[in-house]
Amino acid sequence: MLTSHRGQPSPLGSSLHDQGVNFAVYAPGAKEVQLCLFDQSGHSEIAKITMYRHEGGLWSVFVSPLRAGALYGFRAAGRYAPEKGLLFNHHKLLLDPYCKDFHGEFTWSERHFCHLPVGTLNPSDNAVDMPKSCVTDIEPYEGARPDIPWSKTLVYECHVRGATKQCEFVPKPLRGKFLGLSHSNFIAHLASLGVTTIELLPCHAFISEQFLTTKGLKNYWGYNSLSFFVPHKEFLVDGNISEFQQMVRELHRTGIEVILDVVYNHTAEGGLDGPTLSLKGLNNTGYYRMVGEQAQYINDTGCGNTLNIDDPYTLKLVMDSLRYWVEFMGVDGFRFDLATILARTEHGFSSQHSFLQAMAQDPVLSKVKLIAEPWDVGPGGYQLGGFPSPWREWNDKYRDTVRRFWRGDAGTLSELAKRVHGSHELFEHNQRGPLNSVNFITSHDGFTLADWVSYEQKHNFANGEDNRDGHSENLSFNCGVEGQTDHQHILALRHQIQKSALITLMMSKGVPMLAAGTEIAHSQQGNNNAYCQDNQINWLSWPQSISERCSQNRSAKGSWGSDEASTLCALIARLQEIRCQYAIFHHPFFIHTQDERFNISWFNKDARPMSEDDWHDSHNKTLIYMLTDTLRKQSLLVILHAGSDDVAVKLPVIAVGVWKLTLSSAPPTETIEQGHQTQSLSAHSAWVYQSHNEDLKND
Structure with a gap:
């Protein structure tokens, strides 16, 4: 009784x-x-x-x-x-x-x-x-954490279900589940790429909006939270929430961190005409932002409601949830969806908001990785560069500039140099460095990397909104044919530009992020808003070559296949190795002039320092920069050529040795002229050189 x-x-x-x-x-x-x-x-x-x-x-x-x-x-x-x-x-x-x-x-x-x-x-x-x-009796998480420094971090943004749903190298019961991500074969794939940190799309329990279910669709991405503490049950094999802990523990054992994409800006309860499921029925006017004394929800999220972090108990709910996922579930950090909202008062965004202050002083949360998506749809919502240390931020200006450059847009050179340099004008004003910029070219939202070079128009009809949803300007190009083609020249060009973009990403200062599937040229068939597609549009289709490699648990360096996916995987792995070898990528401060150890130099095609005229030449589509470590006598030369014609470039002379071509996105042809090395660059190509006989030990 x-x-x-x-x-x-x-x-x-x-x-x-x-x-x-x-x-x-x-x-x-x-x-x-x-x-x-x-x-x-x-x-x-x-x-x-x-x-x-x-x-x-x-x-x-x-x-x-x-x-x-x-x-x-x-x-x-x-x-x-x-x-x-x-x-x-x-x-x-x-x-x-x-x-x-x-x-x-x-x-x-x-x-x-x-x-x-x-x-x-x-x-x-x-x-x-x-x-x-x-009622649960779950115990706190136990186990060593990788604690990867930001300077060594390579983020892999990943959907729990989509990553392994069609993985033949993962046992069938685990596919599409948390435990599928931590299976040794999938971990071997991550390790082979050099991934240090897996960033999971929403794992908090979520539901599909009613307007989707009536159309036979579902909220696949998961940005519609029902609970801030419960792991999404569909991702569990046996319904036991300890499976999430088990996933984290296995990833930690192999040195891979786990970051969660969290949604604390709104809930699944929607607006006034939405359901009453939890917070609405307990303290509606406290948990949600209202317009003055009216019962009208402020909708800075575009999802019907906005969580009111100014309220002490709403702030407490968010902080308690975050702390739970660290202390009990073992996660290593968070990416905050529409993070501007979390630091918004009734007067607008504030870098001194109580939420940001609470995070900074919290003995648990101040020690984990924090990434902001620094925008929302409210007034003054775009706040890239506005968050305080130690926050990192998704840098969409990096994404857009790289896309425009490789699309061949005129006048992008100086802007690209800023992004490659770490976006100093965005982060240096409040004592932050290049490692505060999370650089990416594609993410879950928008075209995949393969679709970016295959489609100029969005193709979202499967979403049931007559192709009205999703961004109309994707800074994309189709290389001559919209969508799928058997034309070998176009396929080769698309593959080359993907490689060029990846070289740009990995050879930029900042923290690189890859969207899962980038390494296997995954296509969403031109859908740039695939939030409601729980099917092959989103499920990664793993090539046989990658399946065989992962099934053999080969995570270390070794032979790769010659197919498109294998060459992309091998390229990413090699680029990550280079990033780890060169201390200049780990340097936490911006380099404007020669400092005690590091230097960055910019050259034109004649190996002369860039002049003002060179920078402002709108037809110049070749960026050449050299990264130098004087202590180790190391130099790294990167050439990015987005022009549609081949061009000859002189390589700058270095004090010790000569340049050795390390990798490129196009087949190399190299000649020597009067002490200068001259490279003939193919159209739409990227090149990385290392100074010969240099010391490649880690710092």
């Missing part, structure tokens, strides 16, 4: 004790809060227990005997006044915002809506269509 008494208001959520379970929830405007217990099927509500009120709007109850696995939810009664943003409706079963696991699935129905129509209270009970919060 169950007994209950007044519990403790902290910690929030359910806490397992020897004699039972303590439940605590924050619902400051509620008149009554009930704890609802369910049988193990989750179908039958077996008890309703009135919770005890504490100061500050907290409620608690201690129930015994109760054990791990107990299923529950909350019902909050209070004033229903939509015009004031008050949405209390005791007919709605609410998911515990702090639950660490839940049982059952979410099903769309009209019962989830607090009012139907808006303004008229909906008396339908939604419990049958809601997952039930579950």
Whole structure:
């Protein structure tokens, strides 16, 4: 027989004790809060227990005997006044915002809506269509962490399901799951590329929007959070949340970090006409941003609502969630979706926001990797370069400049030099360096690298919005034919430009990021907004050559195949080796003039230092730069030629030795003239030289 008494208001959520379970929830405007217990099927509500009120709007109850696995939810009664943003409706079963696991699935129905129509209270009970919060006894994460410095980091942005769903080198039960990513064969692939850090698209439990399910689609990317603590259940093999810990532990054992793409800017509850699932029914006007005294949601996310981080308990929810994923799930950092929102007050973005200050002083979170997507759709939402140290930021200016350069746009040379140099004008103003720039050419959002050189127009008809969704300007080009072709010359050109872009990315100062599938030339068939495509459009199709290599667990250097995927993989691996060999890529500060050790020099095609005229020549599409380490007597020369014609370039003279061609995106032809080495550059090609007889030891 169950007994209950007044519990403790902290910690929030359910806490397992020897004699039972303590439940605590924050619902400051509620008149009554009930704890609802369910049988193990989750179908039958077996008890309703009135919770005890504490100061500050907290409620608690201690129930015994109760054990791990107990299923529950909350019902909050209070004033229903939509015009004031008050949405209390005791007919709605609410998911515990702090639950660490839940049982059952979410099903769309009209019962989830607090009012139907808006303004008229909906008396339908939604419990049958809601997952039930579950009491857990999960232990904190144990195990050594890789602690990869930013200077050695290569990020691999990856979707849990799409990465291994079609992986023949991963056992079938693990495909599309967390444990598929940590299988030894998939880890061997990551290691062969030199990947140090895997960045996972949303892993917090999420649901698909109703407008997608009615069209037979689903939210594949996962930017529609239902819970900030529960791992997405579809990614589990046996439904046990400890599988996430197991994945992290296996990746850590091989020296690979795990970063989560997290969505704390909005939730799946949408706007006023959206469902009431958790936060809305507990403290709607506190958890979400409203327009003044009105009940109108501020929609800086484009998703119906915006989380109100200015509210102390909303801030606490986010901080507690982040800390949980580090301390209990073992993750090494976070990439924050629409991060500007998290530092926005009612007056706009502030680099002194309480969230940023809280992160900086937190003894746990201040030590992990933090990456901002520094924009949202609200006023003043574009804040690239505005975040404080130690934050890193996605650099979309890098992406766009590299794309424009290799597309052949005129007048891009000086802008490209800034990006290759680490974007000093964006980060140096507040004492940050080139390693604060996360450089990328493609990500989950937009064209893949293969599609970037294959499509000039988006092809999003499968999304069911008549091709209106997605960006219309992708800075892309199709090399002469839109989409798939059998024309060998065009296929060769596309392959070469992909290699040229990868050389640019890896030979730039900053932190490089690859979108999963880049290394195997994955195509989304021209879809540049594939957020709702849970199919072959998003699932990586692994070539036989890569499957065989991974099945043999070959992660170290060795022979690669000659097919397109193998050559891209080999190129990435070699470029990462070079980055690790040259200390100049690890240098945390910008180099403007010769310093005590490092130097960067820019040359024209005649091996003379770049002049003002050279920089402002809009027809100049050849960037040549030399990176020098005087202590080691190392020099690295990079040549990027985006012109459509071949061109001869003199290589600058170096004090010791001669240049040795290390790699290129096109077949080399090299001649020597009067002490100068002269290289004939193919159109759309990139070249990397190392000074001969140099010391290649790691610093």
